[in-house]
Amino acid sequence: MSSDPKFTPVKGTNISQKVADQIESAILNGGIQPGNRLSSERDLQTQFEVGRGAIREALQALKQKGIIEIRKGVKGGAYVKKMEIGNASESLSLLLKQNKVPIDDLVEFRDAVDQTEVILASIRGDRQEKQRLVEMAMKLSELSTRSDDPDVDAIKAIDREMNMLLAQMTKNSVFEWIKNTIQMSIGSYDSLLYESANYRDKTIDNWIKTAKEIAAGEPLKALSRCSYHYVLLQSCIKDQELGKTESNDVKEK
Amino acid sequence: MSSDPKFTPVKGTNISQKVADQIESAILNGGIQPGNRLSSERDLQTQFEVGRGAIREALQALKQKGIIEIRKGVKGGAYVKKMEIGNASESLSLLLKQNKVPIDDLVEFRDAVDQTEVILASIRGDRQEKQRLVEMAMKLSELSTRSDDPDVDAIKAIDREMNMLLAQMTKNSVFEWIKNTIQMSIGSYDSLLYESANYRDKTIDNWIKTAKEIAAGEPLKALSRCSYHYVLLQSCIKDQELGKTESNDVKEK
DNA sequence: TTTTTTGAATGGTACGATCATTTAACCCGT
DNA sequence: ACGGGTTAAATGATCGTACCATTCAAAAAA
Structure with a gap:
């Protein structure tokens, strides 16, 4: 049959x-x-x-x-069933499992969401939240520079926390929901940035500056930092794809 | 018990x-x-x-x-179960049923998505799509001015089509998915704009200008038109809800 | 050839029995 | 009287069988 x-x-x-x-x-x-x-x-x-x-x-x-x-x-x-874009009862993550969504599309979408989030977070986040965001960024830096073999998992965890806090600061539950959904689907790609020391340092440095701009209530400056984050991500993904053939000389544990 | x-x-x-x-x-x-x-x-x-x-x-x-x-x-x-933001398998529409999401949040989110969409559509939409977008906008105008009692349902249908076309023009399936999901949840509010003749004329006029800017490949001009659409919507909703005066002061251009 | 009838395949529902798991009550030695 | 182990009841999980409702294709009738 x-x-x-x-x-x-x-x-x-x-x-x-x-x-x-x-x-x-x-x-x-x-x-x-x-x-x-x-x-x-x-x-x-x-x-x-x-x-x-x-x-x-x-x-x-x-x-x-x-x-x-x-x-x-x-x-x-x-x-x-043919998975249609348009069935509101189907979840985004399910759509991704079907490989109907190129990862680049998701990254682009996330970029757009993030840009709005940093603006809203700059405007609406209260002092406590802003302070906490900066603290977490500093902790990222601390974790990264403390030893030659940083705890990458811990760094990723904090990165995730910061992203969720950013979503919270928008005071908009839809942003929280979508952020979480994306995070669960895109996590593996996003954390590429922390695998190599080179990108990790740049990313963390950029996170710190972003957090400070948000804390200072400077939406536009924070926005440009946010954009740089995605420039880094794109570049990192590109590197990854280029080095696909050669053996992984990345020392990770 | x-x-x-x-x-x-x-x-x-x-x-x-x-x-x-x-x-x-x-x-x-x-x-x-x-x-x-x-x-x-x-x-x-x-x-x-x-x-x-x-x-x-x-x-x-x-x-x-x-x-x-x-x-x-x-x-x-x-x-x-306590419904948590964070369960990726739960759908956005389900979240809305629970009234956990204020409609204002959804409108704001849609605004952010739309802004990115018009930019991407301006850049990536091909000539055929852009032409079709303008044609549909003109048809909106035609439907609206033809008689004293326009076919509001037909207008709403075209509005919806235009929105979906806009999402298509981004060449990003995530935008298509999210647009459709939002559309299904927000539809009733969004179509308020077409109920009264005053807002209807302004909205349609703005649609036409938006479509033309997109067709001309002017992302920034299209963006400002898009923002105006939401100024109209906010104003319209405010008119509708006679009672809340100070709480919603979101008019920013 | 066209229409009608029929019957088999299949999902939908019902009922009953038994197994597995969890909680609370019970029992017993100290 | 107290703590720990044992037992029993409530409840979900599974299995099996039987019967009904729906659909569609093949057979029968026109």
């Missing part, structure tokens, strides 16, 4: 979850194309060697996520 | 959907507070007078939406 993905039987508890994971994985990894039909519930029941209820719950979850559609009758069953 | 929400029995097909709707409604309307516990599956089964499978599927859907959490054992059951 169309496809026999050879699902592997599952046992134990959380069965419906495991089943859903296997199916979702098969879909997202391209094993099953949009428009394709999964086996019937009764077939899946035998493939996974579980009860039908578990299958139904798994399908229900996937349907809720918006990645399958369920039809009744002959030729019915679970059909893989 | 906690509460007895008195769910009404359901019959027919799509039962699990109806059950889920009733429960979600009870939660969103505040009938059940975060932290509260729903009855056990077996109790709900009798309350709704349906099979247990239907209840489980409904709860599965709500769990997937992230609005309940399910625990096992004694004292187990479905607990209403």
